[in-house]
Amino acid sequence: MLTGSSRAGRTALGCLAILAGWMALGPADSAGQGNGPTTRSRHGAMPAVLVGRWGFAAASGNYCDPLGNCAPGSGGSISFTFGANGRAEYSLFQSSLVDGCGQIQSLTHKTGTARVNGSTLVFTPRKGSYKSVNGCRPDLTGTWKFGAGDLKPVALQWQLDGRQLRLADPGGEASGVYSRR
Secondary structure (H helix, E strand, O other), X not given: OOOHHHHHHHHHOOHHHHHHHHOOOOOOOOXXXXXXXXXXXXXXXXXXXXXXXXXXXXXXXEEEXXXXXXXXXXXXXXXXXXXXXXXXXXXXXXXEEEOOOEEEEEEEEEEEEEEEEOOEEEEEEEEEEEXXXXXXXXXXXXXXXXXXXXXXXXXXXEEEEOXXXXXXXXXXXXOEEEEEO
């Protein structure tokens, strides 16, 4: 389970969530949702068009936090991998260079299962870890395993738009436009 101080470190690295918010999805229509052949597994139907690795990266020349402190060179990436057998993997990398302090980087990695029901994709993580390198707070550098409370299912709205996958996450962390990797 993450401690309060490690959660604070994770919160301090919210630059990618802000960048993903800039890429927020507009209203989705039903085009591309749930179309195409499906692969059946004990975890439910996984559309064959979703099987594989999807990701996006965002970078900012100048990132400013809610307090107005700005740092150059912030950014990160998010990826999902969906298997025909229902296995799924999620990775979130965030990086920020903080003036007078140093580099702050984090990697969130979760594995579990995914299933699709119409335009809803449910990712259910079973295990995961959080790794942080914090030049500002060395006490927040380390690797932590997620506890059960950190591994809750996430229901994402999905839509294929040509060769891009649009995901809308109610929490905003995984929202974005993904390309096949």
